[in-house]
Amino acid sequence: MTTSTAPRRAIRAARDGTPDSHGFATRPYDLVKEFVVALLVVTLLTVGLAVAFSSPDEKAVTMRDWANAAPNDVVATAAGELAGTTTSAGFGPPYNTAADGASLGPLHLQKWAGVTIPLDSAQDLVLAPLAGVSDNSTLTDALAAWRAAGADQQTQWATDYSDALAKAPDGDPASVATGDYGPVPAIAAGFLSFAQTGGLEGALTSSGNFYGGDQTKSLLLLADGAYLEDQARARNLGGDQWGMMNETGNYPGQPWMWLYTFWYQVPPFSTSDNADALVWGLMMLLTLGLVLVPFIPGVRSIPRWIPVHRLVWRDYYRDHPRR
Numbered sequence: 392m393t394t395s396t397a398p399r400r401a402i403r404a405a406r407d408g409t410p411d412s413h414g415f416a417t418r419p420y421d422l423v424k425e426f427v428v429a430l431l432v433v434t435l436l437t438v439g440l441a442v443a444f445s446s447p448d449e450k451a452v453t454m455r456d457w458a459n460a461a462p463n464d465v466v467a468t469a470a471g472e473l474a475g476t477t478t479s480a481g482f483g484p485p486y487n488t489a490a491d492g493a494s495l496g497p498l499h500l501q502k503w504a505g506v507t508i509p510l511d512s513a514q515d516l517v518l519a520p521l522a523g524v525s526d527n528s529t530l531t532d533a534l535a536a537w538r539a540a541g542a543d544q545q546t547q548w549a550t551d552y553s554d555a556l557a558k559a560p561d562g563d564p565a566s567v568a569t570g571d572y573g574p575v576p577a578i579a580a581g582f583l584s585f586a587q588t589g590g591l592e593g594a595l596t597s598s599g600n601f602y603g604g605d606q607t608k609s610l611l612l613l614a615d616g617a618y619l620e621d622q623a624r625a626r627n628l629g630g631d632q633w634g635m636m637n638e639t640g641n642y643p644g645q646p647w648m649w650l651y652t653f654w655y656q657v658p659p660f661s662t663s664d665n666a667d668a669l670v671w672g673l674m675m676l677l678t679l680g681l682v683l684v685p686f687i688p689g690v691r692s693i694p695r696w697i698p699v700h701r702l703v704w705r706d707y708y709r710d711h712p713r714r
Contacts, residue, residue, distance in 0.1 A: 447640035449626070452619060454595070454609065458586035461618040463562040468616040469582040470556060470575060472512045474549035477615035479512045486510040486611075493668035500668060508607065513549075516612045517582055520594035530581030533574035540573065548573035630655050630666075650674075 458465050471477040475489075483490035485507040492501025510516075518537070524530055537545060552572040559566040564576065585591050595609040613619040620629075628634035635652040638644030651674055660666045685691050694700055701708050 446638040446644065449639040452613060452622060453589075454586045454591040454612075455589045457613060457616065457618050458583055458591075461616070461621075462583055462587075463556075463564065464616045464618045465583045465586055466564050466579045467553065467556045467562050468612065469517050469579040470549055470553040471615065472517045472612075473575060473578065474546060474553045475513065476550070476553060477512055479510065479516070479611040479615050487512075493665055495668050495672045510608075510611070512611075512615075516595070516608060516615075517578070520591055521578065521581055521585060523594055524581065524585055524590070527581055527584070529577055530584075533577035533581065536574040537578060544573070548575045552576060552579070631661060650677075 468477065472480065475481070479486060481487075481489045483492035484501045484504050487510060488506060491499050494500060494502070518534065521530060521534060540548070548571070551570055552567070552575040555567045555570055555572070556562050556564065558568070564580070567576075582591070585594075592609065595612065596604070596606060623629060623634065624632065626639050627637050628639065633649075633652050633656065635655070636645045636648040651670065654660045654670045654673060655666060660669055663669060680687075
């Protein structure tokens, strides 16, 4: 009985002897003041660092910007979409089956993925958006004439007009040589007018979605023209300008990506249409080699042959000399 109650009394005594918090010294403390000071300091640091190290906020290129800045390019792109000669028309998966796409030797990676975003460049990027235009009778008649023609005739009209634009001075539609282009010039002109009003942007991004957040079609259309690439190269974002690691308006931007983008600057990658797959495959191989360094004879012994680590950690090795 005595042995069981003694520990309880000790615990109770220790608990009763706990000092009261009000017995400690106190001083005034303004929590709101501390919060305000901390907020101001963090805000000033954020603004200062942003001014010193951030990149300019480049505005997104819109269809209206494109149409107003390079109208001839818009017309040429529309004709190319109808002719099926643009990049998106012959891209292959995931948009169509016009090409096998990127591959690594016998491994057709892009083809294996399949067509997951079906796209008919002529229909989805040009004809479907123009179908909603109701205040242009010339365009309406041109679209009707296009639909009434056979596929071969449509391709012939569009190809001939696209070739004629390429030969015209500065690609000016007004300087195109006389020829049988069917309704294509009227469709291309209507497409340009629609883009200049800003309507093309909404027609491409809606895609049946209430919020209209899908930018796939608008980006593909912009990429099919020359204007977007010209803007990118002006900001040093081209593939042969180390563009993958640069930022818009400020370069270099992400220097840690130098190893990946380096390969795009040297042959055979810089001259290959299959560069993306080749560079990706090489980087996977290099990454695997890095993971396996501890298991590769010779390579794993390099630190012993070139003891740079002993220079970095010289204080440790001075205090712990080898036996």
